[in-house]
Amino acid sequence: MKSQAGWLRLSLSKKEAIWGYFFILPWIIGFLVLRLGPMITSLILSFTEYTILKAPKFTGLTNFTKMFTNDPSFGAALKVTLSYAFFAVPVGIVLSLMIALLLNQKIPGVAIWRTVYYLPSVVSGVAVAMLWVWIFHSQFGLINVGLNAIGIQGPAWLGDPSYALPALIIMSFWGIGGGMVINLAGLQGIPTELYEAASIDGANAWNRFWNVTLPMLSPVLFFNLVMGIIDAFQYFTNAYVMTNGGPGRATLFYNLYLYQNAFRYYKMGYASALAWMMFLIILVLTLLIFKSSPYWVYYEGLIKKK
Numbered sequence: 301m302k303s304q305a306g307w308l309r310l311s312l313s314k315k316e317a318i319w320g321y322f323f324i325l326p327w328i329i330g331f332l333v334l335r336l337g338p339m340i341t342s343l344i345l346s347f348t349e350y351t352i353l354k355a356p357k358f359t360g361l362t363n364f365t366k367m368f369t370n371d372p373s374f375g376a377a378l379k380v381t382l383s384y385a386f387f388a389v390p391v392g393i394v395l396s397l398m399i400a401l402l403l404n405q406k407i408p409g410v411a412i413w414r415t416v417y418y419l420p421s422v423v424s425g426v427a428v429a430m431l432w433v434w435i436f437h438s439q440f441g442l443i444n445v446g447l448n449a450i451g452i453q454g455p456a457w458l459g460d461p462s463y464a465l466p467a468l469i470i471m472s473f474w475g476i477g478g479g480m481v482i483n484l485a486g487l488q489g490i491p492t493e494l495y496e497a498a499s500i501d502g503a504n505a506w507n508r509f510w511n512v513t514l515p516m517l518s519p520v521l522f523f524n525l526v527m528g529i530i531d532a533f534q535y536f537t538n539a540y541v542m543t544n545g546g547p548g549r550a551t552l553f554y555n556l557y558l559y560q561n562a563f564r565y566y567k568m569g570y571a572s573a574l575a576w577m578m579f580l581i582i583l584v585l586t587l588l589i590f591k592s593s594p595y596w597v598y599y600e601g602l603i604k605k606k
Contacts, residue, residue: 343572343576345568346572346573346576347359347360347363347569347573349362349569351566351567351568359569364577367573367574367577373552373557377557380551380552380553381533381535381555384535384553385529389528389529392473392479393521393525396479397521399480400481400486401509401513404488414484417477417480419477420477424475426537428474429537430541432467432471432538432542436457436467438456438457441454458542458543458547462550464550465550468538479524479528483520483521483524486516486519490516490517494512494516495512498511518597518598521597522597525589530586533554533581536555536556536559539552540556540559545557554574558571558575
């Protein structure tokens with residue numbers, strides 16, 4: 301009876317807060333057990349030598365020191381990942397924006413075209429990787445067959461260290477439909493009054509794009525840039541299925557190298573250190589992008605104080 305009376309004396313806001321926490325309790329438990337717990341465990345293991353078969357042995361900063369002084373594969377994996385991000389992310393953003401601009405026009409069958417461009421981004425994983433293995437086949441691949449038809453000898457894409465990474469960069473554009481949809485949503489959120497006012501002032505199509513579309517769409521481009529950097533450092537499936545890091549170390553992505561240390565060489569301590577180093581690199585790159593955002597990202601209604 302006392303507990304019931306105490307519950308009745310609670311204010312409506314407190315009751316709503318209690319019920320709110322009750323309903324999100326499964327998520328909280330899942331986060332603590334499946335997210336935060338493993339993160340803390342990996343942080344502890346990053347300071348140990350742990351090979352699963354033996355108990356963890358504390359080694360301090362040895363794993364982190366090894367990355368920069370005695371592990372050439374770490375530098376190679378970081379270089380491959382940064383190179384991929386440097387080319388694939390900005391080009392993917394530009395292409396997805398161009399397609400979104402085209403599909404934002406009032407043309408017959410535009411809904412069908414939007415579906416066609418978006419569908420490839422839904423199909424992903426091993427199936428897509430195997431499809432592109434055949435497309436890049438040195439003898440029977442669609443690309444080389446097309447090149448041979450016009451008298452050009454196609455390269456051994458996935459078997460040539462000079463072309464393996466560019467091949468994966470080209471393949472990454474298969475999934476630009478996801479970014480296209482986000483850009484399309486941003487374009488449709490731009491008030492038409494701005495274009496009408498610009499046209500009245502005599503602005504041509506390029507001026508309207510540069511002075512209206514890009515500033516209003518900059519928060520969307522900012523989001524796509526941040527997510528693209530994060531995805532680039534988590535790139536794994538295609539490289540694992542198609543090249544397994546080869547030929548040589550031409551496609552040894554950071555996440556693939558982390559996986560190899562953890563599940564091929566059973567160096568769980570070192571793999572945990574690699575994971576936390578990846579987290580720090582992504583954090584630094586993301587903070588740099590956020591730091592640069594005041595210079596190129598425009599938020600409607602935000603007025604800077606001089």
